[in-house]
Amino acid sequence: MTRVKRGRILPREAGAAPLEVVIGVMAFLAALALGGSLLADRAAQGWRAGLSGKLTVQVLPPEQGFPEPALTNETDAALRVLRATGGIVRAEALSQGETETLVEPWLGAGAVVADLPLPRLIDVTLLPGSRIDLAALRRMLHRAAPDSLLDDHSRWIVRLKTLADALVWSAYGILGLIALATASAVAFATRAGLQAHQEIVALLHQMGAQSGFVARAFERHYLVSALGAGAVGSAFAAALFVAAGGLEFAGIEPVAFLPPLTLHPAELAWLIAVPLGAGAIAWATARLSVLAALRRIY
Amino acid sequence: MLRFENVGMRYGSGPEVLREVTFTLDPGSFTFLTGASGAGKTTLLRLMIMANPPTSGLITLFGHALATASRSAFPALRRRIGVVFQDFRLLDHLSAFDNVALPLRLAGRRPAAYAHDVEELLGWVGLGDRLHSRPHTLSGGEQQRVAIARAVVGRPDLLVADEPTGNVDAEIGQRLIRLFGELNRLGTTVLIATHDRSLIERGRAREMRLVDGRLVELRAAKP
Numbered sequence: 035m036t037r038v039k040r041g042r043i044l045p046r047e048a049g050a051a052p053l054e055v056v057i058g059v060m061a062f063l064a065a066l067a068l069g070g071s072l073l074a075d076r077a078a079q080g081w082r083a084g085l086s087g088k089l090t091v092q093v094l095p096p097e098q099g100f101p102e103p104a105l106t107n108e109t110d111a112a113l114r115v116l117r118a119t120g121g122i123v124r125a126e127a128l129s130q131g132e133t134e135t136l137v138e139p140w141l142g143a144g145a146v147v148a149d150l151p152l153p154r155l156i157d158v159t160l161l162p163g164s165r166i167d168l169a170a171l172r173r174m175l176h177r178a179a180p181d182s183l184l185d186d187h188s189r190w191i192v193r194l195k196t197l198a199d200a201l202v203w204s205a206y207g208i209l210g211l212i213a214l215a216t217a218s219a220v221a222f223a224t225r226a227g228l229q230a231h232q233e234i235v236a237l238l239h240q241m242g243a244q245s246g247f248v249a250r251a252f253e254r255h256y257l258v259s260a261l262g263a264g265a266v267g268s269a270f271a272a273a274l275f276v277a278a279g280g281l282e283f284a285g286i287e288p289v290a291f292l293p294p295l296t297l298h299p300a301e302l303a304w305l306i307a308v309p310l311g312a313g314a315i316a317w318a319t320a321r322l323s324v325l326a327a328l329r330r331i332y
Numbered sequence: 333m334l335r336f337e338n339v340g341m342r343y344g345s346g347p348e349v350l351r352e353v354t355f356t357l358d359p360g361s362f363t364f365l366t367g368a369s370g371a372g373k374t375t376l377l378r379l380m381i382m383a384n385p386p387t388s389g390l391i392t393l394f395g396h397a398l399a400t401a402s403r404s405a406f407p408a409l410r411r412r413i414g415v416v417f418q419d420f421r422l423l424d425h426l427s428a429f430d431n432v433a434l435p436l437r438l439a440g441r442r443p444a445a446y447a448h449d450v451e452e453l454l455g456w457v458g459l460g461d462r463l464h465s466r467p468h469t470l471s472g473g474e475q476q477r478v479a480i481a482r483a484v485v486g487r488p489d490l491l492v493a494d495e496p497t498g499n500v501d502a503e504i505g506q507r508l509i510r511l512f513g514e515l516n517r518l519g520t521t522v523l524i525a526t527h528d529r530s531l532i533e534r535g536r537a538r539e540m541r542l543v544d545g546r547l548v549e550l551r552a553a554k555p
Contacts, residue, residue: 045425240383332382
């Protein structure tokens with residue numbers, strides 16, 4: 035007995051490279067979209083967490099009279115009210131310097147800012163899970179400090195949530211489109227492969243091969259191609275996210291005003307789903323295409 | 333084993349290639365099918381091996397009326413038929429060994445279980461030293477012997493061969509006919525389409541002739 039290893043039912047396709055390139059590029063884009071959706075989701079959670087446990091009280095400078103003593107008095111009064119309110123763990127007024135630092139990105143540093151009638155800001159931290167009657171607090175603040183404004187950030191939270199949800203769902207939409215395009219490309223390639231191997235398929239069919247046997251030969255071929263190409267595309271995307279993390283680590287901000295583009299290891303692991311998904315699409319499309327083609331043969 | 337009743341065949345809206353063909357192949361019989369080129373031999377063989385459905389008439393194979401049999405039963409019926417195609421139809425990317433082993437592989441047998449049989453059969457047809465050769469490196473006669481070995485390796489119930497000795501010399505041709513005879517003695521029903529009169533005259537087999545799509549019984553099997 036000289037050999038027992040079986041040859042492949044289908045020959046290796048010389049023309050399969052373009053399909054693998056298409057799947058690789060699709061996987062790269064899908065991994066970017068998936069990573070983007072994870073980043074958007076994480077950023078949205080961070081924004082919500084950062085704002086939802088906080089209140090800000092602004093004490094506006096009076097339009098007439100001597101602003102500085104009045105501002106200080108009203109700020110102290112507001113602080114007393116806040117510190118006496120249940121559910122508030124911390125209420126601290128920002129110094130003049132801290133307030134100037136906040137407006138500096140918009141107005142710049144220097145004498146102009148120092149001359150502006152800036153409001154006093156009080157940063158309020160709530161006890162996690164506490165429910166505060168904001169209307170009652172607003173009334174008490176107004177009585178103690180008539181020029182104060184209470185901001186619970188709800189307007190920003192709603193907007194940020196809407197923005198983050200839109201980003202996440204856009205990423206899912208892009209993922210869906212890429213999956214559709216991948217499935218179409220694989221279906222097209224499978225049909226072309228069937229056409230190219232028509233004689234082999236016809237011979238196997240004539241020799242009594244079950245449809246599943248023929249389909250398996252094709253689906254295995256496309257599964258392996260898609261897994262390989264998908265892994266390469268996904269690895270490139272992962273490398274891009276890691277590189278972005280490296281830049282941030284080095285203190286270089288790749289895109290200003292956007293949250294960090296670094297994926298955590300657990301999030302990077304999600305990118306493994308991309309080649310698996312590409313393989314599953316290729317497998318299913320190849321199988322369905324081959325079975326449909328075989329049903330048309332007598 | 334196989335029965336044709338008033339079978340007719342035409343391709344699309346073309347002329348009728350076979351007309352009211354009626355015959356029976358008994359189990360264990362050996363039959364030659366002859367006829368001029370274009371008489372309809374290949375079409376008749378295609379109907380016998382279930383490559384096409386007839387346009388009219390009834391075909392009964394292994395007790396199953398094909399017109400009413402479930403399509404899911406077809407693969408199992410096809411696996412009981414060994415076919416030697418005139419153009420061989422070997423898979424170029426597979427070795428001679430893998431080509432011959434293909435029917436056994438389709439039947440679900442493991443390589444370790446069939447490797448010895450395949451090697452022995454290839455040796456018997458004179459290709460024991462070409463086990464791992466690809467078809468395109470073999471001569472026409474060698475390819476034909478691989479095709480024959482593939483058709484008989486699974487000991488089919490029905491063997492249908494289209495000009496199986498057309499590309500081989502007389503000695504190999506005789507050897508192949510002895511192989512068919514041996515298989516026939518073991519119970520396989522054999523039908524060979526051929527132009528080779530010497531082959532037909534030497535044997536004692538029944539001869540059916542196709543003339544313009546109609547079947548003419550020329551000679552019953554000699555006792």
